[in-house]
Amino acid sequence: MxxxxxxxxxxxxxxxxxxxxxxxxALTIATTKFIGxxxxxxxxxxxxxxxxxxxxxxxxxxxxxxxxxxxxxxxNIERLGGHVHWAATGDExxxxxxxxxxxxxxxxxxxxxxxxxEEIDLNEALEAAGVKPVxxxxxxxxxxxxxxxxxxxxxxxxxxxxxxxxDLFSKELGGRFEADxxxxxxxxxxxxxxxxxxxxxxxxxANFAVAETGTIVLVTNEGNGRMVTSLPRIHVAVMGMxxxxxxxxxxxxxxxxxxxxxxxxxLSSYTTLVRGPRQPGEVEGPEELHLILMDNGRMRQVAGTLxxxxxxxxxxxxxxxxxxxxxxxxxxxxYTYPGPIxxxxxxxxxxxxxxxxxxxxxxxxxxxxxxxxxRIDIPRMLVELREQVDREKIAPWGERMLFGLARRAxxxxxxxxxxxxxxxLAQRPFVRNGRLQGxxxxxxxxxxxxxxxxxxxxxxxxxxxxxxxx
Amino acid sequence: MKASIMITCLGEMFFPEVGVAMVKxxxxxxxTVDFPPGQTCCGMPLFNSGYHHDAALVAARTVKLFAxxxxxxxxxxxxxxxxxTEYPGLLKDDPALRTQAEALARKxxxxxxxxxxxxxxxxxxxxxxxxxxxxxxxxxxxGLGESRHPxxxxxxxxxxxxxxLPGSDECCGFGGSFSVRLPEVSTAVLDKKLAxxxxxxxxxxxxxxxxxxxxxxxxxxxxxxxVRALHLAQVLEPxxxx
Numbered sequence: 001m002x003x004x005x006x007x008x009x010x011x012x013x014x015x016x017x018x019x020x021x022x023x024x025x026a027l028t029i030a031t032t033k034f035i036g037x038x039x040x041x042x043x044x045x046x047x048x049x050x051x052x053x054x055x056x057x058x059x060x061x062x063x064x065x066x067x068x069x070x071x072x073x074x075x076n077i078e079r080l081g082g083h084v085h086w087a088a089t090g091d092e093x094x095x096x097x098x099x100x101x102x103x104x105x106x107x108x109x110x111x112x113x114x115x116x117x118e119e120i121d122l123n124e125a126l127e128a129a130g131v132k133p134v135x136x137x138x139x140x141x142x143x144x145x146x147x148x149x150x151x152x153x154x155x156x157x158x159x160x161x162x163x164x165x166x167d168l169f170s171k172e173l174g175g176r177f178e179a180d181x182x183x184x185x186x187x188x189x190x191x192x193x194x195x196x197x198x199x200x201x202x203x204x205x206a207n208f209a210v211a212e213t214g215t216i217v218l219v220t221n222e223g224n225g226r227m228v229t230s231l232p233r234i235h236v237a238v239m240g241m242x243x244x245x246x247x248x249x250x251x252x253x254x255x256x257x258x259x260x261x262x263x264x265x266x267l268s269s270y271t272t273l274v275r276g277p278r279q280p281g282e283v284e285g286p287e288e289l290h291l292i293l294m295d296n297g298r299m300r301q302v303a304g305t306l307x308x309x310x311x312x313x314x315x316x317x318x319x320x321x322x323x324x325x326x327x328x329x330x331x332x333x334x335y336t337y338p339g340p341i342x343x344x345x346x347x348x349x350x351x352x353x354x355x356x357x358x359x360x361x362x363x364x365x366x367x368x369x370x371x372x373x374x375r376i377d378i379p380r381m382l383v384e385l386r387e388q389v390d391r392e393k394i395a396p397w398g399e400r401m402l403f404g405l406a407r408r409a410x411x412x413x414x415x416x417x418x419x420x421x422x423x424x425l426a427q428r429p430f431v432r433n434g435r436l437q438g439x440x441x442x443x444x445x446x447x448x449x450x451x452x453x454x455x456x457x458x459x460x461x462x463x464x465x466x467x468x469x470x
Numbered sequence: 471m472k473a474s475i476m477i478t479c480l481g482e483m484f485f486p487e488v489g490v491a492m493v494k495x496x497x498x499x500x501x502t503v504d505f506p507p508g509q510t511c512c513g514m515p516l517f518n519s520g521y522h523h524d525a526a527l528v529a530a531r532t533v534k535l536f537a538x539x540x541x542x543x544x545x546x547x548x549x550x551x552x553x554x555t556e557y558p559g560l561l562k563d564d565p566a567l568r569t570q571a572e573a574l575a576r577k578x579x580x581x582x583x584x585x586x587x588x589x590x591x592x593x594x595x596x597x598x599x600x601x602x603x604x605x606x607x608x609x610x611x612x613g614l615g616e617s618r619h620p621x622x623x624x625x626x627x628x629x630x631x632x633x634x635l636p637g638s639d640e641c642c643g644f645g646g647s648f649s650v651r652l653p654e655v656s657t658a659v660l661d662k663k664l665a666x667x668x669x670x671x672x673x674x675x676x677x678x679x680x681x682x683x684x685x686x687x688x689x690x691x692x693x694x695x696x697v698r699a700l701h702l703a704q705v706l707e708p709x710x711x712x
Contacts, residue, residue, distance in 0.1 A: 014655050323641045323659045324652075361652065363645025363659070364518060366612035386520030395520075407516055407524035410479075411531060413508040420483050435691050445650040449657040450688035453484040460477045460486035464505050467493050 010334065010357040017328040026161045027329050034155075034320040037264025038371065051257050056374040058250050059311035063302055069211040069244045070293060076214030080276025082289035090120035090296045090349075097122065097203070097236055100290060101131045104234060106200040110192075112218060112225040113137035114205025115153055115314060116238040116294060119336045119349065122203070133203070134195045136224040141188050145172045151330030151338060153316040154262050159329045192224070202228035202286065206239035207314070208254060209291070212247045216291060218272040219258060221265075225272045235274070235286040241293050242310040254313065261373040262315040297349045305384045309344040311374040318368035318378060324361050333358060340368040340378045343385070352388045356395065359385040402442075423455040472502045473584070474539035476532075478549045479511035480680035488545050488680070491703040491710035492581060496543065498707075499589055506535050514552040517560070518646050526560040533557065533570045541588060542578040545703055547610025547679045550580040555613065580610060582619040582678055582702060592622050598708045599629035602700075603672035605663070605686065606639045607679035620678055620702050630705060635675075636666045644685035660689045667697055674698045676705055 017023055042048045062069055074084040087093035100106070109131055111117065123133045123144070135144040139156040143149065146168055150156030157165070166179040169187055177183055204225060208217040216237050218225040229235050245251060259265040278285035301307055319325045319339030330338030335354070337345040340362060347355045359382055368378040389395050409415045430436045435451035438444070446452055473496060477489045496503050513528030532553070536542050544550040557571040585591045604624060610616050617639075624632045643649065643659030650656075663686065667675050675690070675697050677683050687699030704711050 011652060011654070014652060018654055018658055323643060324655055327655050327658045359520075360648065361655075363608070363641050363643060363648045363656070365608040365641035365645065367608075367639075367641065370612055383518060383520065386518070387522050388520070390520040390522075399519075403516060403519060403521050403524065407521065407527070410511045410513060410516070410524075410528045413510055416479075416510040423483070433691075435688075437692075442650055445653040446688070448653060449692065450660070450685065451691045452688055453684065455483050456486045458486060460482045460489040461505075461507070461509075463486050463490055464493075467490065467505075 010332070010361065013332040013334060014328045014361075017332040022161050022164060023159050023329050026159055026164075027326055030155060030158045031320045031326045034263065034317075038261060038317060038320070039264075041260040041264035041266070045260065048257060048260065051253055052373055052375060055253050055257055056311065058245065058253065059374055062244065062246060063242070063307065063310060066241070066244070066299075066302060069246055070241060073209050073211040073214060073244050074291075074293070076211065077216075077276065077289070077291055080214050080289075081279070082214070082276050082291060085290060085292045087292050087294045087296070090294070093238060093292050093294045093296070094120050094122060094125045096290075096292055097238070098125060098129050098131075100234065100236065101126070101129060101201065104200070104288075106131055106234065108132045108134065108195070108199045109201040109203050110134050110136050110195055110199040110228050110232060111140070112202070112204040112220065112228040113140050113154075113156070114203070114238060115150070115336065116205045116240055117203060118150060119296065120238070120294075122238070131201075134192070134199065136192050136196070136222075136228060137220070138185060138188055138222060141192065142168065145169070149331070149336070152319055153314050153337065153339070153342075155316065159331065196227045196231045199232045201234045201236060202230075202232040204228055204235070204237045206237045206243055206291075207258070208251055209237075209239055209244050210246070210248055210251055211244055214275060215248070215251075216274040217251060218274070219255070219268045219270070220272065221263070221269045223270050226270055229272060229274050229286070230284050233286055234288045234290070235277070236290045236292065237274070238292045238294060240298055241295055242298055242312075257373040258313055258315055261313070261317040261371065301348050305388070306344055306348050306381060308376045309341065309348060309378075309381060311376050312341050312345070313373055315373055317371040317373065318376075321367040321371050323363060323365060323367070333361070340382070341372075341376065344378065344381050347385055352385060352392065353394060355385055356389045359389055417459075417461070420455055420459055424457075427454050471500070471589070472504070472540040473543045474536060474541065475503060475505045476512070476536065476542050476544045476549065476553075476578070477505070477509055478544060478546045478680060480684060481545055482509065484684065485545075485680055485701065487710040488701040488703050491701070491707040492543070492545050494709065495594065495703055495707040499585070499591055499594070501589070504539075506539065508535055512549040512552045514548060514556075515646050517552065517556060522560065525556075529557045529560045529571065530564075530567055533561065533567060533574050536574055536578075537570060539574075539577060541584065542574065543581055543584045544578060545581050545678070545680065545701060547580045547607045547614060547616070548681055550578055550583075551609040551613035553578045580614060580616065580678060582610075582623060583614065583616055585623060586619040593626040594623060594706045596627045596706050596708060597629065598627050598705045600673045601631045601633060601671060602674040602676050602705065603633050603635040603667060603670040604638060605635060605642060605667075605675060605677040605682060607677055607682045608641050610678055611639055620676070623702065624676060624705060627705060633670045633672055635670055635672075637663070642682045642685050644681045646681065649685060656685075657689075660685060664689050664693065664695070668695065672697060674700045674705070676700050676702055678702050
């Protein structure tokens with residue numbers, strides 16, 4: 001999201017999203033479908049719950065020896081003839097790719113869907129360097145045509161209706177296309193075929209990388225990942241350092257729950273395993289393979305409050321069930337990663353200051369934790385972020401004063417009772433039909449759309465005196 | 471059996487009738503009820519907004535108030551969850567307090583859980599009549615893992631017809647301070663919930679959490695809906711429906 005958009009306060013961004021009828025329609029349809037598919041998939045998979053526990057345990061164990069697993073991964077990739085680059089920051093990761101492009105005369109790069117490259121605004125950097133990036137995942141292709149950013153971790157164009165996509169294709173590609181997903185997919189497929197053949201470089205993310213074998217794993221539903229990793233002469237994979245897993249057995253456990261959580265599939269249509277560049281005697285595959293291991297704020301969280309967020313598989317399930325995400329969609333969050341996990345990842349990448357509003361963009365309903373394949377306790381970490389916001393005194397002073405008052409009232413029953421009595425007096429002008437309406441100050445945030453019950457004529461403590469003497 | 475009422479801040483000020491219904495119900499079931507004086511709030515609003523130091527002070531106070539209690543019964547899933555899951559952690563720096571907090575956590579029960587698990591009661595005689603639907607409060611459902619007991623108790627009331635609420639496990643949009651920090655989002659979530667409620671043709675919407683009842687009840691009356699928001703205790707003890 002651009003700087004200007006980010007300067008709009010979060011509540012206003014949310015307001016705009018709530019008023020966007022297309023967005024509301026698209027979000028309701030898509031998230032409801034995802035929720036149903038996931039539920040159905042796990043309902044028919046009794047082993048799923050235990051596998052989730054195991055997956056979580058593997059993630060935790062891997063974090064405890066992360067350096068060793070990463071070194072082993074790097075050794076194995078290099079042994080297979082690949083190159084490994086260590087990037088401390090997003091800038092470094094971007095520079096490594098730009099240097100490769102420059103040194104090897106790359107003019108066009110095809111991309112498979114990757115949030116890690118979104119995280120570092122790679123497309124913009126490539127364009128500025130004279131390299132044409134072409135997104136080949138259908139959703140990413142749509143938003144690239146629309147000059148937008150993904151609004152969902154796995155369904156980047158979730159915010160668009162098929163009618164909007166038809167209009168976009170008609171305008172950008174020339175022609176009149178009907179709002180039929182099959183027709184539109186065929187259009188994109190035809191456009192993309194030639195690009196796969198022309199491109200000098202294929203850029204991907206990595207869903208996993210297996211340390212013991214040096215295997216980079218891509219999970220897709222369109223087969224574009226396979227084309228991106230095999231047709232161009234150079235393959236570059238960008239991966240957050242936390243994505244390494246120890247063994248192929250571990251991989252099987254993650255694959256058994258990843259697609260179920262994301263789309264309700266047993267497995268995604270394609271699982272692409274890349275092991276090194278083209279070997280002597282092989283007829284396909286890239287001449288060069290580069291893996292970029294990116295830190296970008298992750299490693300300091302290995303011992304930080306956001307540690308558990310490093311378990312994340314990027315399945316998007318927590319977005320689909322989040323009541324806030326379902327209402328406002330991904331763009332209103334304002335950063336690369338939206339939804340409940342996105343708030344944590346934004347704090348990881350951009351610092352606590354960036355999420356002082358977003359940390360409160362959750363009712364703490366816990367639906368996210370419930371569906372997370374590795375049971376990340378997202379609500380707890382959101383509360384911890386709020387605590388940091390409080391400790392660093394970046395919460396607004398008015399709020400801090402209000403909570404200071406609340407704390408005093410909660411610490412003294414005399415003050416608490418006084419509060420009830422004052423409330424009873426102050427509320428008089430606002431009682432209509434036995435309910436409070438049109439309250440002033442911040443209470444108005446409530447009564448604009450909802451009634452509030454008045455402070456009772458007799459509180460429970462007062463009524464207890466009668467109950468005591470039956 | 472003896473039980474102490476933890477009335478909660480919302481119960482004390484806005485929903486005293488729920489507390490009264492609960493007391494009468496428990497007495498009818500043979501429980502000796504007391505009400506330790508000096509209660510305020512469990513501190514969850516402070517905790518959820520990140521004011522953990524302040525929340526710990528409130529928790530320490532509550533722990534002492536209920537030190538003598540045999541059982542503590544709470545008419546709100548979220549407050550029960552707060553006491554049961556967050557108090558020990560908040561008071562971890564003081565070993566004596568922590569031990570007391572752990573003891574309180576063990577003996578604290580949300581009302582429906584107390585009725586079924588502690589008293590062993592699954593049928594309560596009640597003259598209540600009508601079609602109702604039930605909303606699963608987030609902290610009771612996902613925090614305390616409870617979805618069965620309230621339904622069992624409702625179904626056992628002869629005049630009460632329980633119809634399932636579509637999306638009953640989805641948040642009502644309350645979320646404490648969330649409801650006033652992001653009032654528009656909170657209301658949009660509520661609108662979805664209330665559309666589902668209206669679709670059931672129920673005359674009452676039942677829940678076991680004062681926060682959700684305040685949100686959903688406030689939305690229902692503002693829309694001029696004929697559906698009443700009620701606490702489970704009011705269905706089981708209908709003398710206290712105002």
